[in-house]
Amino acid sequence: xxxxxxxxxxxxxxxxxxxxxxxxxxxxxxxxxxxxxxxxxxxxxxxxxxxxxxxxxxxxxxxxxxxxxxxxxxxxxxxxxxxxxxxxxxxxxxxxxxxxxxxxxxxxxxxxxxxxxxxxxxxxxxxxxxxxxxxxxxxxxxxxxxxxxxxxxxxxxxxxxxxxxxxxxxxxxxxxxxxxxxxxxxxxxxxxxxxxxxxxxxxxxxxxxxxxxxxxxxxxxxxxxxxxxxxxxxxxxxxxxxxxxxxxxxxxxxxxxxxxxxxxxxxxxxxxxxxxxxxxxxxxxxxxxxxxxxxxxxxxxxxxxxxxxxxxxxxxxxxxxxxxxxxxxxxxxxxxxxxxxxxxxxxxxxxxxxxxxxxxxxxxxxxxxxxxxxxxxxxxxxxxxxxxxxxxxxxxxxxxxxxxxxxxxxxxxxxxxxxxxxxxxxxxxxxxxxxxxxxxxxxxxxxxxxxxxxxxxxxxxxxxxx
Amino acid sequence: xxxxxxxxxxxxxxxxxxxxxxxxxxxxxxxxxxxxxxxxxxxxxxxxxxxxxxxxxxxxxxxxxxxxxxxxxxxxxxxxxxxxxxxxxxxxxxxxxxxxxxxxxxxxxxxxxxxxxxxxxxxxxxxxxxxxxxxxxxxxxxxxxxxxxxxxxxxxxxxxxxxxxxxxxxxxxxxxxxxxxxxxxxxxxxxxxxxxxxxxxxxxxxxxxxxxxxxxxxxxxxxxxxxxxxxxxxxxxxxxxxxxxxxxxxxxxxxxxxxxxxxxxxxxxxxxxxxxxxxxxxxxxxxxxxxxxxxxxxxxxxxxxxxxxxxxxxxxxxxxxxxxxxxxxxxxx
Numbered sequence: 031x032x033x034x035x036x037x038x039x040x041x042x043x044x045x046x047x048x049x050x051x052x053x054x055x056x057x058x059x060x061x062x063x064x065x066x067x068x069x070x071x072x073x074x075x076x077x078x079x080x081x082x083x084x085x086x087x088x089x090x091x092x093x094x095x096x097x098x099x100x101x102x103x104x105x106x107x108x109x110x111x112x113x114x115x116x117x118x119x120x121x122x123x124x125x126x127x128x129x130x131x132x133x134x135x136x137x138x139x140x141x142x143x144x145x146x147x148x149x150x151x152x153x154x155x156x157x158x159x160x161x162x163x164x165x166x167x168x169x170x171x172x173x174x175x176x177x178x179x180x181x182x183x184x185x186x187x188x189x190x191x192x193x194x195x196x197x198x199x200x201x202x203x204x205x206x207x208x209x210x211x212x213x214x215x216x217x218x219x220x221x222x223x224x225x226x227x228x229x230x231x232x233x234x235x236x237x238x239x240x241x242x243x244x245x246x247x248x249x250x251x252x253x254x255x256x257x258x259x260x261x262x263x264x265x266x267x268x269x270x271x272x273x274x275x276x277x278x279x280x281x282x283x284x285x286x287x288x289x290x291x292x293x294x295x296x297x298x299x300x301x302x303x304x305x306x307x308x309x310x311x312x313x314x315x316x317x318x319x320x321x322x323x324x325x326x327x328x329x330x331x332x333x334x335x336x337x338x339x340x341x342x343x344x345x346x347x348x349x350x351x352x353x354x355x356x357x358x359x360x361x362x363x364x365x366x367x368x369x370x371x372x373x374x375x376x377x378x379x380x381x382x383x384x385x386x387x388x389x390x391x392x393x394x395x396x397x398x399x400x401x402x403x404x405x406x407x408x409x410x411x412x413x414x415x416x417x418x419x420x421x422x423x424x425x426x427x428x429x430x431x432x433x434x435x436x437x438x439x440x441x442x443x444x445x446x447x448x449x450x451x452x453x454x455x456x457x458x459x460x461x462x463x464x465x466x467x468x469x470x471x472x473x474x475x476x477x478x479x480x481x482x483x484x485x486x487x488x489x490x491x492x493x494x495x496x
Numbered sequence: 497x498x499x500x501x502x503x504x505x506x507x508x509x510x511x512x513x514x515x516x517x518x519x520x521x522x523x524x525x526x527x528x529x530x531x532x533x534x535x536x537x538x539x540x541x542x543x544x545x546x547x548x549x550x551x552x553x554x555x556x557x558x559x560x561x562x563x564x565x566x567x568x569x570x571x572x573x574x575x576x577x578x579x580x581x582x583x584x585x586x587x588x589x590x591x592x593x594x595x596x597x598x599x600x601x602x603x604x605x606x607x608x609x610x611x612x613x614x615x616x617x618x619x620x621x622x623x624x625x626x627x628x629x630x631x632x633x634x635x636x637x638x639x640x641x642x643x644x645x646x647x648x649x650x651x652x653x654x655x656x657x658x659x660x661x662x663x664x665x666x667x668x669x670x671x672x673x674x675x676x677x678x679x680x681x682x683x684x685x686x687x688x689x690x691x692x693x694x695x696x697x698x699x700x701x702x703x704x705x706x707x708x709x710x711x712x713x714x715x716x717x718x719x720x721x722x723x724x725x726x727x728x729x730x731x732x733x734x735x736x737x738x739x740x741x742x743x744x745x746x747x748x749x750x751x752x753x754x755x756x757x758x759x760x761x762x763x764x765x766x767x768x769x770x771x772x773x774x775x776x777x778x779x780x781x782x783x784x785x786x787x788x789x790x791x792x793x794x795x796x797x798x799x800x801x802x803x804x805x806x807x808x809x810x811x812x813x814x815x816x817x818x819x820x821x822x823x824x825x826x827x828x829x
Contacts, residue, residue: 416536419536420534422533422534422559422563424536425533425555425556428668429556436660440653440656440657444606446649447646447649447652447653448602450646452652455648455649
């Protein structure tokens with residue numbers, strides 16, 4: 031009799047690494063204490079408190095800006111990304127390719143099923159070496175029906191996920207992981223269209239990398255980049271993130287917050303990591319950090335998976351809220367014992383972690399405050415502003431405002447250029463408006479983190495044909 | 497580290513060491529500007545952005561040194577870092593441009609454009625070469641088949657950093673000084689002619705130190721009034737005031753006699769004007785009041801000369817309090 035897989039294994043066996051408890055008692059006490067201290071300080075010495083807060087925030091902004099430069103410099107080095115040409119792949123043939131498991135978690139997306147099926151069928155990989163699982167919720171009748179109506183090729187199967195709390199993608203993936211037969215494993219979203227030679231490139235990447243490389247992340251980009259302004263911005267952001275920043279991080283040997291799809295794993299290592307945290311709503315980011323904590327590494331692979339950009343305001347906000355909430359969850363989970371995290375990641379990766387995970391949340395939350403201050407200053411030039419911005423802080427603040435923001439916009443332009451999507455460049459200039467949306471979703475995420483930490487706001491996809 | 501990298505790393509370092517040793521700070525007004533910036537004064541903010549000859553990026557680079565270190569160490573460390581920065585940025589600009597022309601790699605274009613933007617903010621000396629090279633960047637893309645068709649992208653990536661840097665400088669001038677082009681006003685024909693003439697004249701021998709001149713001026717004013725205030729004009733004034741702590745002196749970058757008179761009613765106001773020589777020719781006070789050093793201006797009467805400085809007194813009607821006090825003292829007599 032085979033044992034039923036436990037999709038909550040991480041939460042059961044290593045609860046300290048799971049977001050099952052979003053905040054520990056100590057963290058709650060620390061958080062309350064910090065809020066109380068700031069409130070008391072603001073009550074008794076409002077100007078001094080504001081001045082120190084502004085100085086600290088400015089210092090963080092400067093650090094984030096310099097960090098961006100560092101990453102970009104890393105991105106320009108040859109070891110930023112693993113590249114394999116068609117000739118490299120052809121030189122391998124004929125050979126026995128390892129079994130590659132493909133997980134496709136889906137929920138109420140019957141219309142995308144034909145598209146992903148076609149994309150997976152067309153992957154240039156021996157058919158008998160593909161082990162494809164469509165992970166469908168047992169109560170998702172429409173998708174189950176659509177799957178039943180399609181002729182599944184050999185090696186393709188549907189795995190039913192029993193309905194239980196939490197209803198999250200990582201939980202489904204954990205069940206898929208338990209039934210996976212491959213030496214390697216990859217996740218694709220329902221609307222994904224991976225490049226045809228991606229699996230072979232991933233195998234070569236693993237074979238030619240050191241043994242501690244257990245994950246290879248593909249680049250993600252959108253096939254509907256020009257649909258509207260939001261799609262333009264989203265594409266510019268993704269291009270900068272996957273084509274420049276993540277390769278830069280890989281070149282720096284940093285921990286990498288994984289993307290939600292097209293990450294290829296060594297199955298054994300993934301099982302050792304106990305899969306994904308079913309309670310974390312950005313399980314990919316969390317897994318990337320855990321890979322680093324166990325001394326493993328992630329590399330970037332030059333191959334693209336084409337996705338569908340969420341290009342309507344409401345769904346975009348919901349999707350981004352989930353991502354940012356997940357970043358908050360991840361930050362708190364791994365900061366439960368900062369000293370242990372420091373020991374496991376090492377100082378450099380600890381700082382990377384703070385910048386990558388903490389920095390994203392910090393910027394989203396704090397940006398509106400500074401925009402408001404800037405707006406007030408531009409409009410009214412209030413007399414008391416001098417008190418809040420002592421000389422050096424004013425100079426650094428102005429430097430961040432004018433040059434830091436520009437650097438972030440320019441990075442997006444570079445991303446468009448690297449992707450050869452010059453047509454998106456004018457839209458990328460308007461990225462600051464996109465940041466305002468990110469801040470809105472950031473605050474939404476922050477509030478949701480305390481009120482509904484496990485709520486998974488699902489992004490609906492219609493597929494390329496739609 | 498390979499040989500090329502070593503050369504690339506050590507050349508600017510050695511050049512910077514030599515320049516720092518030979519010339520010291522590239523801009524003598526920097527300590528004064530930074531002092532005001534640290535103090536958070538309006539003059540400091542105006543000085544940060546108000547002249548293309550005393551450019552903002554140099555000030556910002558020097559600022560942490562001025563803030564954290566005693567002046568002697570700050571000047572040494574700051575001058576080395578500034579020179580290093582200039583050499584590194586200039587070599588990046590040139591190497592990037594040549595690399596872009598030869599290889600057509602985006603990285604070279606980006607490096608050229610970024611170095612250009614930084615150098616633009618380092619002062620008027622760099623502006624011509626930056627403008628020429630950066631303007632040529634997108635056209636250099638025609639040298640290669642793969643870059644030829646993306647002119648639009650190269651315009652964006654090549655011109656944007658420099659255009660943005662210039663735009664920010666203009667914006668800050670508009671916000672802080674009320675005139676977007678304040679920092680380049682000195683680039684007019686008359687000022688440049690004066691500058692050239694001043695440069696061609698030999699340095700005056702036996703020049704009195706600024707600190708001594710300021711001390712004498714303070715004594716002169718203190719002897720005459722209890723309510724005195726001396727405005728020391730321009731970047732030359734900031735340079736002179738760098739080590740001065742006497743509250744009698746107030747630096748002034750943007751001379752508006754009427755607003756000063758309104759703001760300091762009841763005080764006896766004096767103005768120390770530097771001799772228009774060298775870079776001082778480009779001070780805003782001289783393109784506003786070209787003959788101020790020799791003839792003063794409306795309501796400004798020559799008081800006394802202190803070395804290279806002329807002291808002027810602002811003539812204004814006495815305030816009611818002053819009149820009352822004078823009446824009282826006359827009655828007492």
